[in-house]
Amino acid sequence: MNEVSRIVEVGGESPYRIVIGPGALADGASLAGHVRGRHVLLVSDSTVAPLYVATVREALHEARPDLLVGTFVLPAGEASKTLANFGAAIEALATLGATRDACIFALGGGVVGDLAGFAAACWMRGVDCVQLPTTLLSMVDSSVGGKTAVDIAQGKNLVGAFHPPRAVFADTSTLRTLPPRELRAGLAEVIKYGAIRDPLFLEWLEAERQGLLAGDDATLAMAIARSCEHKAEIVERDPLERGERALLNLGHTFGHAIETEQGYGSPHNDNLNHGEAVAVGMVLAARLSATLGLAENADTDRLIALLRSYGLPTSIPAGLAPEALLARMRLDKKNLAGRLRLVLWRGIGRAEVAPDVDENRVLAVLSGY
Known part of the structure; x- marks a missing residue:
């Protein structure tokens, strides 16, 4: 934590913490602290992955060398929030051999957070998800509250589930690369x-x-x-x-x-x-x-x-x-x-x-x- 970091506690039946401030993606101990098993799937997009996937992967491995970390990268943009890409994320979990104590890390904006959260809600009827929002929009909206979904031609977010995250880490330093x-x-x-x-x-x-x-x-x-x-x-x-x-x-x-x-x-x-x-x-x-x-x-x-x-x-x-x-x-x-x-x-x-x-x-x- 540093002088500009803030914490918001979300209560209710599935309580979790929102950590807000620069440097959160490099805090491997905090990130890994929410992984109950050995399998982690990092879900990101083609814009965010080259910037931050390596940072998160290295932070996790430094804290937990035993972790098996896979990566699934979507094309950037709302047009990727589809049932087809949801299915591809499920296939990535299967390839990883993810068990019921696996954790999905959603690294990106709202599209990534929504799709990754939906995959977490459905894989083996629900595994953990940690939201790592990298856009201001996702930090203040889609990463909080547990609403997950994909779009279909008839409308936005018509297929989805409620699935609260285990934690949210909003690293404000990522906003420096935001257009x-x-x-x-x-x-x-x-x-x-x-x-x-x-x-x-x-x-x-x-x-x-x-x-x-x-x-x-x-x-x-x-x-x-x-x-x-x-x-x-x-x-x-x-x-x-x-x-x-x-x-x-x-x-x-x-x-x-x-x-x-x-x-x-x-x-x-x-x-x-x-x-x-x-x-x-x-x-x-x-x-x-x-x-x-x-x-x-x-x-x-x-x-x-x-x-x-x-x-x-x-x-x-x-x-x-x-x-x-x-x-x-x-x-x-x-x-x-x-x-x-x-x-x-x-x-x-x-x-x-x-x-x-x-x-x-x-x-x-x-x-x-």
Whole structure:
């Protein structure tokens, strides 16, 4: 641990610790301390693996020379989060000879964390998983809470399982190699926590924009820790997303529809990545809330100003038909009995679940009216 490191404890039936700070990937003793058996599968992607797999492998072997460590590397990008690649990860576990006390280390962003976690949930009906998020987005969102999944053509994350990790190590030094666009995408999810339940945190984000965008370790560690604290509090009370946890999806129903309609394209093209799509989705949710008389337009304007100050998009990309986006939204996992169930707000810090939203009002917002 060092002066900028922070720890967040996640309670509930399956408690675990989130360690946040620089150097976590090289702490072999801490990493190996979560391996109950001898088999480890490092799951990563083609961007992250050349940067950090050797560091993690050497750290593990130094602490536990007896470990049998295998590696499975995905092509980078959302398009890799498929049933086929899930199957390939299972084959890698079989080739390794992984037993029921094996451990999967998910080294990468949200795609790696989701797919590796799903493989851990399914191999021999469940083995341990340690999340090693290397993007800001995965540090504050997908690595925490135990939601694992893959995508299919009809929508994001429609095939998956709840499988809490044994531990999370968020090494902030990995953010120094993160492209600026990916750092901004992660900050969209950080802003979300202020939007749904913490106006003071939102004020802090307005004030600390320069340090966060510059990648300052201490400022990032504080933002990550506060985000994880919020998520941990909610997950402890609602681990299977049967109530309050749905609030964490502010902007996600709209955002997932945009991502799915764009075809999970490469983050290097004009398609929005996940964080960017969530930023647009939060604006659409805020606009819909104002349209329904739940919130003031001033709250929407403040959110838009903050997102734009972080270099994030706030409007639907050109070429996406409102009717097609609405059709995607009908497949969202939060919907009940064929009714749109959306996370809206009554102003900054006051999100709530709206159980039966009029599709015509949603279509009007998607159409820009």
